[in-house]
Amino acid sequence: MSVRALLFATALASAPVGAGAQVTAPDRFFKQPVGSDYYLANYAEYEAYLKRIAGESDRIKLMDIGKTAEGRTMWVAIVSSPANLARLDEYRSTAEKLARGRVSEAEARQLAATGKAVVWIDAGMHATETVTSQGQIQVLHKLLSGSDAETLRTLDDCILLFGHDNPDGMDLVSNWYMRHADPKKREFATLPRLYQKYIGHDNNRDSYMANMPETENVNRVLFRQWYPQIVYNQHQTGPEGMVVFVPPFRDPFNFNYDPIVMSQLSEVGFAMHSRLIAEGKAGSGMRSAARYSTWHNGMERSVSYFHNSIGLLTEIIGGPTPEKIPLVPATQLPRGDEMLPIAPQEWHLQQTLDYQWSLDRAVIDYASRNRERLLFNIWRMGANSIARGNTDSWTITPTKVGRLDAAAPLEARGARKVDPALYKTLMQAPAERDPRAYVIPADQRDLPTAVTFLNALIKNGVEVERADQPFSAGGKSYPAGSYVVRTAQAYRPHVLDMFEPQDHPHDTEYPGGPPKAPYDVTGYTLAYQMGVTFDRVLDPFDAPLTAVPDLMTPPPGRIIGSGQAGWLVGHETNNSFILTNRLLKVRVPVRWMSGATSADGAALQPGALWVPASTKARAILEKGTAELGITAHAVAAQPSGASIALKPVRVGLVDRWGGLMPAGWTRWLLERFEFSFEQVFPQRLDAGNLARDYDVLLFTDDAMPPKGAWGSDRPGQQPEVVDTPTEMRRMLGTATDAKTAPAVAEFVRGGGAAVAIGSSGRLAELLGTALKPALSRQVDGAPRPLDTKEFFIPGTVLRARVDNTQPLGFGLPSEVDVFFASSQTFMPPFGAPGTRRVSWFEGRDLLRSGWAVGEEKLAGTIAVADVDVGRGKLFLMGPEVAQRAQSYGTFKFLFNALLYGGAER
Structure with a gap:
């Protein structure tokens, strides 16, 4: 459609007049x-x-x-x-x-x-x-x-x-x-x-x-x-x-x-x-x-x-x-x-x-x-940009400059002069060339999420192509339906920034001083955050490609097999949660298989959905698989082994007067993936008897005011009750340790579940669990976050391990990229009963994209935990697993927690 077709000119009896005519001044129009x-x-x-x-x-x-x-x-x-x-x-x-x-x-x-x-x-x-x-x-x-x-x-x-x-x-x-x-x-x-x-x-x-x-x-x-x-x-x-x-x-x-x-x-x-x-x-x-x-x-x-x-x-x-x-x-x-x-x-x-x-x-x-x-x-x-994408080219990064600096002889350290011959060796290593293209294979774990990633590129004007036939590039074969993003295009800078790690310089207030806070986050590589599998292709290649003209929907999924007992659906796609929620909404039974299973020769990892056969289920599966890009396997017999029975879950998303941005992003996300929920404010929490209305309470970052090792609260202003519209008065109030925490503890101990993300992980202490914050120090006898000179990760992508045999880890790979922004992690509980480590940091080399000072302090600490509290559950997630609704690669931690929290126990 042309721009002219989008233009609107207000219809008036008289035609628009010329430049010298009277245009209504604001003073004559507004109150x-x-x-x-x-x-x-x-x-x-x-x-x-x-x-x-x-x-x-x-x-x-x-x-x-x-x-x-x-x-x-x-x-x-x-x-x-x-x-x-x-x-x-x-x-x-x-x-x-x-x-x-x-x-x-x-x-x-x-x-x-x-x-x-x-x-x-x-x-x-x-x-x-x-x-x-x-x-x-x-x-x-x-x-x-x-x-x-x-x-x-x-x-x-x-x-x-x-x-x-x-x-x-x-x-x-x-x-x-x-x-x-x-x-x-x-x-x-x-x-x-x-x-x-x-x-x-x-x-x-x-x-x-x-x-x-x-x-x-x-x-x-x-x-x-x-x-x-x-x-x-x-x-x-x-x-x-x-x-x-x-x-x-x-x-x-x-x-x-x-x-x-x-x-x-x-x-x-x-x-x-x-x-x-x-x-x-x-x-x-x-x-x-x-x-x-x-x-x-x-x-x-x-x-x-x-x-x-x-x-x-x-x-x-x-x-x-x-x-x-x-x-x-x-x-x-x-x-x-x-x-x-x-x-x-x-x-x-x-x-x-x-x-x-x-x-x-x-x-x-x-x-x-x-x-x-x-x-x-x-x-x-x-x-x-097009020329750089069509030739061998290299991007200079702080890490590469650091190599040069380290190569300076000790006696020349003042001037930092290095042998010019090292320029090509250290700055232009053949394996570190910028890619000619990125290939997103069609046979990856979660293709619908990869399509969402590609749509984000298209919304930014990036040119995307799709393969009509199988092809080879960089010595590797790819199936038809794979996508290619070439770097020989005008928006190459944006393409590189979405696929390559950000290498933020070490920026201090003064030499040897504390880190200088960035304006926003330092590492945000979208392909990493979304868990997209891709290959960097360094050399030219030919392939039967067609330009993608506009935003895409996932390639249609299908039902495989002819068995009459029911259907098995893999847990790997985020869209499987939409399908699950549609089934639960109409009371179709759904179970997660606790162990690995197989269907039609395909191995399904723990967490596969089992849906017994019914007319109602078939209608939802036929429509849902096609629309959501999901494969369902029609099998002849119910799979054996332990399973977890799901049920429609009543989620209370904790918010407060003025609105919490993390809760707002999560609200959009829950709507997008068709979870049923309602906002719940501190007055309702404090009133207790929470099990009457909720199965799971979701505390995003800052939903419980941070204190001590979790940072400092930034309370917003609230009007006087008499100055508040009647329909809004239920939103007034602030979550507190004195009133809110005991009500939440009663709810959880009685069989409910609470999900705590980011600074709301304070609930681990408030509910008396064995987990303690790992990244803290004592100042005047009180816990405080670590000093920034020894630990500073202001918004960065890190690598974490996952136990994907546990319900919170179902559908995730064994390693995952997590977004970490001044977050808190947990000390291992050293054998405390009822505490399970779902995701953790292993080793000292964790940085994937951005800037990290003291990342080695994360080694061995817990990022995501599943904790029994009485008859209920507390699910702790230190990193921002739903960061600005971008981190699709870790959404499953949250989505699994919501459904598992409401499951039959």
Whole structure:
């Protein structure tokens, strides 16, 4: 479908009028002037304003890019000159050809000369960062109504895409803020829930996975449809004692992307600073002014670097409630990273919006003045990627540089000079070449999850191919239906980042000092997290491949055999849990076979599903196997051996006022895999008698306030009871050791099950088990996490062992990649009865992707445990087994726990 077919122009009796015509000013449309203190427009009003001005100006068209998680329409306002808007398909096609990098240099130069710079400027991603949404209203009006030379020039040179990332959040936050008639009582610190339906603030950590509909919609515009050369993602709050953080960023930057994007990022950043300073707008800082870096791929502006686009982030102060800029002495002396300090003063919303207009104006002006160079350079970066993917190439990493450094003779250690001959030996070893392609075999353990992984790549514009016939590559044979991702494509940086381990440098506050905290996680290789089997192919090969045109469903599964007794289904696919939940929902008996079994000559590992024959079961299996990509074996006799009878499980997902992001991600995950559950809040836990309503209680990270060796709690604000809508009052309250823990202990000892992930593993202590935290020290007689100089794993992929003969390990391989972020593990119980080690760390070399200091301290410690408590179960999972709904490779720990927790015992 063409972009033109997606465009929406509000139907009016009169045709849109020209640039000189009256465009409704915000002050004449909204209840109060936008930018007023103590006032926020909501998304419904914003949307209505977009439609109004789209009917009044020939400089704007609206594009519907899809629905949000709550069903609101996401609009992009395309702003440009009337002549450009009449040729949008042509300019979009030009942007695509250049971004994909497959045209010749001569054609690229011609396209760059005639094309238009495409700039994305968004608002509202983090809904409590309210200034971006309010400011966009003013920016749109100024661009549509302005007749100055700069406005006309920039509209002629550029196509501007103004998007809103989080309509649901804007409505929630604005309505909550405006609920009080008294302006002085207005606030949004006590929001009742997350401002994105599932993930709140983490909606800016979803870019490479694109689980959420909002992320998928935005990615489609950025990397599959419009290919902007600049992606400007606006945020708040700014550094203390300043007004706004503006790029460039601090190191490290990720070594996978093209350095051209970083050099141009600095250019745009300095243009933004220069405009503010020239206009007398003080208080902008860069680099050392804040800890933002360009390492992690998960954010909207940072995923852009891996797609050869200039990703911009600003963080600015302000809000509808006036505030004060504090006096921070360290910010008062001009320096390279803060050239024009600002004095302490009271600050109002309109001042922030004035800065935002200047920043937007600077970015647009840069794009206009550098239009041809931006267009040509995005081609150059794409062509560079294709060339690197077609030749032997090597990526320089900190580990390789460390080898060189270690090779320096002792007497030369000061200068660190090394024999140049070692460059090829240590930096360009033939076996360490970057792959020409990655092959994802069709015969892997969990092909449906591999398809989900490939869909995440496709959502990011990556080209994926499928084999129509068997083929060979790298000396290995692959069956038909296998997938290939070549690195000779424009988005090669993103491809490498999703398959290769992140090798984060050892970054300290000062030489020999403590580690410097990264802005986000350091290791996140998606293929590792999802447990995808793939091969790195280092040499060229030919194969009968067909391009995958769009998102895929798993290849249809089937029922094998003709036996009439029932069906056996392997436990290896995550989708088997969807099938199980569908069967249990209609009360079809399902059992897990405790030991290994076989069917039709196929060996099935422990945990295989046994479904006795029935008409109801057959209908679900026939539909489910085809839809979910699962194989079921129809067998002639019931398998022998011990088994575990499952039953419909009542899951209580623990949450709290304001919403827990880990619980929100888990809520999305449980819905996706069709588990029945309900949210449960501290008041209900404290009331006791939990077995009446639940079989399993699920405590995600932070659901039990962390203390001692588990870290420190970060309690959110809650409103007074009288200030809370009646239907929300059940959500008030906080989980406590004094009231919540005894109620949970009674539930578990009476036969219930509790799943505790991350810091909620404190339940091991609160329920009196033999397991103790392994990564702790004593400070003033109290347990505390280990000092970061001796143990620091801030978000990393590690390798763990699994006992897959135990119910929590059913379906998993004997080794698995786990996501570990400042997590806690457990000391072995030394023979304590009723405590089973399901997953653990073995040896000292555990790092798979990211950065780890002191990983050897994990050796021998328990990651996942199954503990008997009275007549019930406590399932402990130190690492984040459901990390941001990305770690498909460890979902089975959680899913097994939920079903096993409710099983007959």
